[in-house]
Amino acid sequence: xxxxxxxxxxxxxxxxxxDVTLYGIVCRTxxxxxxxxxxxxxxxxxxxxxxxxxxxxxxxxxxxxxxxxIGIPTxxxxxxxxxxxxKSGPLGFLGLLYTPAAIILGEAILVTPILISITIxxxxxxxxxxxxxxxxxxxxxxxxxxxxxxEALNGFLLGNIASFNRAIAELGVALLVGGNIVGLTDVxxxxxxxxxxxxxxxxxxxxxxxxxxxxxxxxxxxxxxxxVKIIFELWRSPQ
Amino acid sequence: xxxxxxxxLVAVLSTILFVSSALVYFHHFxxxxxxxxxxxxxxxxxxxxxxxxxxxxxxxVDVNIISVGTGxxxxxxxxxxxxxILVHSPSMEQTFLEQGYGENRKIFAYNFFTxxxxxxxxxxxxxxxxxxxLHCIVNYGRNLxxxxxxxxxxxxxxxxxxxxxxxxxxxxxxxxxxxxxSTEPWFACVGSGMGDTLNVANQKSAYTLSDLGxxxxxxxxxxxxxxxxxxxxxxxxxxYSVMAVRSSVSGNQSVHEQVNYEDAMSFIKYLVSPETxxxxxxxxxxxxxxxxxxxxxxxLTTNSPHPVVDWIKSYxxxxxxxxxxxxxxGYPELYx
Numbered sequence: 001x002x003x004x005x006x007x008x009x010x011x012x013x014x015x016x017x018x019d020v021t022l023y024g025i026v027c028r029t030x031x032x033x034x035x036x037x038x039x040x041x042x043x044x045x046x047x048x049x050x051x052x053x054x055x056x057x058x059x060x061x062x063x064x065x066x067x068x069x070i071g072i073p074t075x076x077x078x079x080x081x082x083x084x085x086x087k088s089g090p091l092g093f094l095g096l097l098y099t100p101a102a103i104i105l106g107e108a109i110l111v112t113p114i115l116i117s118i119t120i121x122x123x124x125x126x127x128x129x130x131x132x133x134x135x136x137x138x139x140x141x142x143x144x145x146x147x148x149x150x151e152a153l154n155g156f157l158l159g160n161i162a163s164f165n166r167a168i169a170e171l172g173v174a175l176l177v178g179g180n181i182v183g184l185t186d187v188x189x190x191x192x193x194x195x196x197x198x199x200x201x202x203x204x205x206x207x208x209x210x211x212x213x214x215x216x217x218x219x220x221x222x223x224x225x226x227x228v229k230i231i232f233e234l235w236r237s238p239q
Numbered sequence: 240x241x242x243x244x245x246x247x248l249v250a251v252l253s254t255i256l257f258v259s260s261a262l263v264y265f266h267h268f269x270x271x272x273x274x275x276x277x278x279x280x281x282x283x284x285x286x287x288x289x290x291x292x293x294x295x296x297x298x299x300v301d302v303n304i305i306s307v308g309t310g311x312x313x314x315x316x317x318x319x320x321x322x323x324i325l326v327h328s329p330s331m332e333q334t335f336l337e338q339g340y341g342e343n344r345k346i347f348a349y350n351f352f353t354x355x356x357x358x359x360x361x362x363x364x365x366x367x368x369x370x371x372x373l374h375c376i377v378n379y380g381r382n383l384x385x386x387x388x389x390x391x392x393x394x395x396x397x398x399x400x401x402x403x404x405x406x407x408x409x410x411x412x413x414x415x416x417x418x419x420x421s422t423e424p425w426f427a428c429v430g431s432g433m434g435d436t437l438n439v440a441n442q443k444s445a446y447t448l449s450d451l452g453x454x455x456x457x458x459x460x461x462x463x464x465x466x467x468x469x470x471x472x473x474x475x476x477x478x479y480s481v482m483a484v485r486s487s488v489s490g491n492q493s494v495h496e497q498v499n500y501e502d503a504m505s506f507i508k509y510l511v512s513p514e515t516x517x518x519x520x521x522x523x524x525x526x527x528x529x530x531x532x533x534x535x536x537x538x539l540t541t542n543s544p545h546p547v548v549d550w551i552k553s554y555x556x557x558x559x560x561x562x563x564x565x566x567x568x569g570y571p572e573l574y575x
Contacts (some may be wrong), residue, residue, distance in 0.1 A: 006472075038259065039250075039253070039254060042246075042249060042250035042253055042254070043247075043250045045246055045250075045252070046242075046243040046244070046246035046247040046250060047243075047247070049242065049246070050243050068302075086319075086320050087318055087319035087320055087495075087497060088318045088319055088320045089318075092319070094258070094262060095265065095266065095497065096258075096261065096262070096265070097320055098274060098303060098305065098320070099258070099261065099265050100261075101258065101261035101262075101265070104257075105258070109573075126437045141241055141242070141506050142241055142242035142245070145241075145242045145243070148241060175320040179274075179303065180302070180303040180306065181303045181304060181305065181306070182288070184301075184303060194306070196434065196435075196438075197279070197432050197433070197434030197435060198283045198284075198285070198434055198456065199434060199456060199459065228428075
């Protein structure tokens with residue numbers, strides 16, 4: 001049987017020895033997922049604002065569309081993107097297949113529906129009075145919608161974190177459009193799959209531990225940030 | 240202009256900025272790339288890591304290795320997504336050459352497939368010829384008391400890789416129809432790489448077909464209870480060849496013009512050079528106690544060791560040559 005305990009011990013040795021390959025993969029993963037969420041937030045926020053605040057025909061259908069895209073299997077999206085970015089595909093002339101840019105774009109597309117859905121929910125949860133009040137106080141349309149967005153900040157932040165977690169934990173897109181090339185496009189999940197295949201389980205376990213630690217740390221950070229915000233506002237409010 | 244319109248404009252502009260800076264970066268500031276699509280067995284054993292390191296040390300090019308099955312490697316080549324492919328399925332290679340997607344094929348290594356299974360060997364295949372062994376496995380599987388599909392006796396790659404094609408050919412040769420035998424309850428299809436398949440076989444105490452290199456690497460890392468029960472037979476020969484993806488494919492011109500043909504040929508020459516061939520043969524002697532692969536270039540030119548060379552010729556040669564003249568393009572030094 002597999003020596004689980006021995007594997008974990010060796011994994012911790014690798015982590016504390018500061019193995020270059022190991023931390024290279026971690027840095028790449030954080031960078032790719034971070035930029036992907038940034039792009040997704042840029043696209044997603046205006047779309048979410050429109051869907052939450054405007055009224056138009058077919059709005060329910062568009063919302064349902066984004067909601068159902070949340071569950072798209074990452075390999076399916078990976079396959080579609082491979083066909084698109086392949087040299088014989090429609091965007092093949094860009095030559096982006098098997099580059100980090102392809103992973104970042106793919107992950108951004110992957111997380112956009114989550115970001116949009118959570119942001120819509122957050123904006124809709126804001127009391128509609130806020131929009132009306134802002135307008136009666138003489139705010140312009142855009143000032144009023146910014147006021148609503150500020151009220152929805154917590155939900156918006158949550159959407160970003162959920163997106164980051166999805167991006168960092170996905171395998172299909174990074175594997176199919178990134179190619180899992182050592183030192184260029186291998187991220188935590190694809191590297192774990194490679195080292196498992198190769199039977200280098202200590203390395204795979206070490207990467208797995210780091211992946212869990214990162215996800216956990218980010219969620220802790222958010223909770224901490226919220227607490228700090230509440231304390232800050234309590235301290236500010238008497239003035 | 241409303242807020243969301245402004246935000247959307249910012250989003251579109253920054254996406255364009257991102258893509259164009261990525262394009263500029265990858266086309267002007269990075270070393271030339273040589274993309275190698277390879278069968279998993281060469282990659283998972285770690286052999287290619289060393290070849291990549293040595294090659295990059297002496298050549299100004301960035302070697303990018305994509306590890307997939309032989310079927311996908313050939314698909315990559317047809318789409319123009321790879322510059323060189325390393326594969327091990329002569330029948331697929333022949334079709335590939337005939338369709339005009341590749342050229343300058345060189346056989347560069349060989350080893351043997353092996354049937355691995357639980358050390359206790361419940362079906363009693365050890366030491367038998369392959370065909371008989373498969374008969375034993377089928378009989379054992381059909382006579383199991385548990386026919387619910389929970390107990391698996393044979394694990395198949397089922398991923399259209401070179402190993403999978405070899406497995407199908409072996410079933411065929413033993414007188415079974417692969418499609419019907421693969422639906423029987425004791426037969427497991429996993430659809431993934433060699434390492435995963437060995438994992439499943441190990442967990443399920445089942446038999447499977449593996450290339451020797453992957454099995455030895457797997458055993459080193461896993462304290463596995465699997466043993467190699469049959470090996471070194473003509474039917475189990477495994478031949479690896481390298482091909483360059485053609486840069487002029489009729490009807491697919493624009494795609495294939497971007498193929499890095501120069502570096503591909505330089506890599507092929509490096510792969511068949513005496514030093515690299517020696518390195519391939521020596522690989523694994525220290526860590527696994529025996530060679531995982533054998534260089535094939537020298538045996539083919541000197542005609543020894545005797546039976547193996549004849550086996551390679553009858554198994555992996557097309558029209559009596561490793562690369563018939565119509566599939567060559569220059570580089571006469573490759574074909575003395």
